[in-house]
Amino acid sequence: MSNKDITQLVRPNLLTLKAYSSARSEFKGLAEVLLDANESPWPTGRNRYPDPMSTDLRNALGRYKNFSPDQIVFGNGSDELVDQITRIFCNEGDAVHALPPTFGMYKVAAGIAGAEFRATTLAPDFTIPVEELKASWDERSKILWLCSPNNPSGNAMEAEVLEDLIRTFPGVVVLDEAYIDFVPELSFLPRLAEFPNLIITQTLSKGWGMAGIRLGAAFASPFIIRMLNTIKMPYNINVLTSAVALEALSKPEEMKAKVATLISERNRLEAALTKLDCVDYIFPSVTNFLLVRFKDSAAVYQYLLDNAIVVRNQAYQPNAENCLRITAGLKEENDRLLAALSDFE
Structure with a gap:
């Protein structure tokens, strides 16, 4: 095309x-005194239009x-x-x-x-x-x-x-x-x-x-x-x-380090979830989350809510029956999720 x-x-x-x-797009060149946009003159770092x-x-x-x-x-x-x-x-x-x-x-x-x-x-x-x-x-x-x-x-x-x-x-x-x-x-x-x-x-x-x-x-x-x-x-x-x-x-290296940590945690979650009886299937993921098919997603979803753990219910989506989307969090958050699901068993 x-x-x-x-x-x-x-x-x-x-x-x-x-x-x-x-106002900011109508001139080019050096601007030392700005009296064009009816802004506050006090320099707070937030007083000028972006x-x-x-x-x-x-x-x-x-x-x-x-x-x-x-x-x-x-x-x-x-x-x-x-x-x-x-x-x-x-x-x-x-x-x-x-x-x-x-x-x-x-x-x-x-x-x-x-x-x-x-x-x-x-x-x-x-x-x-x-x-x-x-x-x-x-x-x-x-x-x-x-x-x-x-x-x-x-x-x-x-x-x-x-x-x-x-x-x-x-x-x-x-x-x-x-x-x-x-x-x-x-x-x-x-x-x-x-x-x-x-x-x-x-x-x-x-x-x-x-x-x-x-x-x-x-x-x-x-x-x-x-x-x-x-x-x-x-x-x-x-x-x-x-x-x-x-x-x-x-500081892109900081982002890359956190991405590597999340990928590691996603892989750890996947390995642990696979061992749970309540889990039916985990779809392959290259992101920071997993789509997990449970045997009874509604019961798991409510149980997690009762334990103050929020995941995303995707069971209403096409081809995602009994599926919950689980984001990889901090290690301690993922540990709490896994502990709760182990008790659900």
């Missing part, structure tokens, strides 16, 4: 939309990812990016495709935009049923959401399958790599230039351990980034979020 084809996918009214011009383009943050992430900062845009969490991408490409009646069980915001964003949400259920082993998915495409297909590694199943999709879908889908493909810091070698980011219709989203919530600051990133072609910048709110990334993220990005 060419850049020209991508242009034709965008809602026509957005192609001529002029982005909001904020850079609307998050320039320092884009440069920092670009250096870490070895990727052009001009092809990065940030969202107030990946949720905001999901919403923006949907609004750029979908008119009412257009179709959005996804593969449940997967991240629920894809469906929510489609509903807000008035788009049809077409779900093709993953196979029982949570692989992609390629031919069934392709059979659901038509002239109204605008967005295909692919989550790899997938939430809640924890598996990574085969690279060859992803590439085939990116090349053949008649619209924009969004590859959600929220959990990619646990398997960075599987990222499609180094290959993004091969696919004009590909958008990659990542987050600092998982491997980086900063869910509380709400910071997601989208990587895409210059044209798609321009469209995202056109419709985004002018100050969507605040100065506190930026400061915390910049500090973390300056």
